[in-house]
Amino acid sequence: MIRLDERGKQCPLPVIEAKKALETASAGEQVEVIVDNEIAVQNLKKLGDYKGLAFSSQKKGEREYAVVLTAAGNTKTASQETEGQQNSLPEPAAVCCPDGRRKGMVAVISSREMGQGDPALGALLMKGFIYALTQQEVLPEAVLLYNGGAFLSCEGSDNLEDLKTLEAQGVEILTCGTCLNHYGLGDKLRAGSVTNMYEIAERMTGAALLIRP
Template sequence: MRLDERGKQCPLPVVETRKALEAAGPGETIEVVVDNEIAVQNLRKMADHKGLEFRSEKTGEREFTAWVRAAEGGTVAAALAGQGTGEPGVAAGQGAGEPGAAEGQGAGRSGAAASQVAGEPGAAAAQASGRSDGCPAPACCPPAADGGIVAVISSNCMGQGDDTLGKLLMKGFIYALSQQEQLPRTVLLYNGGAFLSCEGSDSVEDLRELEAQGVEILTCGTCLNHYGLEGKLQVGGVTNMYEIAERMTGARLLVRP
């Protein structure tokens, strides 16, 4: 399959390649044509994250071609259906060899999960809650997102007003962030925040200190292109809007200076 992603803004090349991979057959190669190196880096990161084979080359003045090979185990949908067993529907059967075995918890009849082989509706809830009246336990809150603390920085100035003061405050904030007992898991830099991780920034050393302590530093590739900062990144990696949205929606806490 060939995708022509030239002229498309981030995160479209990554999103459309992901969709193509989900629809691809086992071992099928997706060819993606883009018009900037940042898009290639974003595709490589996506492939690395999924453990997929990836290669790329410059094929024209403003043309790059990337090849991503789908997993041998089949499509994402098939993998989810088989839960890694290679057989469609095994997830539902839990290896019991018959449809609905998951509901039966291996008891050989449907509905057993609901009754936990206790023979009475609501017994599962009663067992979990320790109640004997058969009433379901009160609903609990869903578990918190496990993406940790994510610091989101969209400017090289902190606050509004005087820019000189704002830059001084931002430098102080990033230094203070590196000294916290509870560090963020990720620092996302986009728009004017992209300047902070690039050559000439007073915050590069503090960001390197954060990275040395295990904090992920990610700078928006589209922003690097827009501000002419390609090749000037001094710390961390390049990211795309899909990954930025993924980190933000998965965060337990967002910090915005």
């Protein structure tokens, strides 16, 4: 049996690493994946369903789940094995599921720091807030970044991976283009896409709920 400890790793890493292990496993060999949340279990089940693999899971503790996938000699789905088919369907990208976005909920971030006071503490709090956002059962529909918040979605940001996690779950990450240009970040954007103040105003005025850390 191949054992993977994926606790503490953000989606889609558990799925990606399980997929790699399955590709190297012998037919009938089991791959056990230890994760720390139910969403990761669901994502691994989705992988198993797609590949037509035997799947089982067990909750071993408050934040410990053991998922077992049994490798097969040929893991293609039945639809891909149709006789005479020349081009197999592309495997879907590993994404976090289920869709937990709440329509009309928008997070607005205008600074690299959260709150007033010590800048280092403010940056630490902002990092903690964005990570905590990825762990919520209900996610925002979009995250709007402008002024100092534009730094968060750019190369070198400590928040970049968490923003990518939100993006993988369907959350729109939108960064003000004027702000990127002002701070010389025009070619540094690494998460989401560029937006403008008209769209920012439209999203904010049309939001049912605004979150301002």
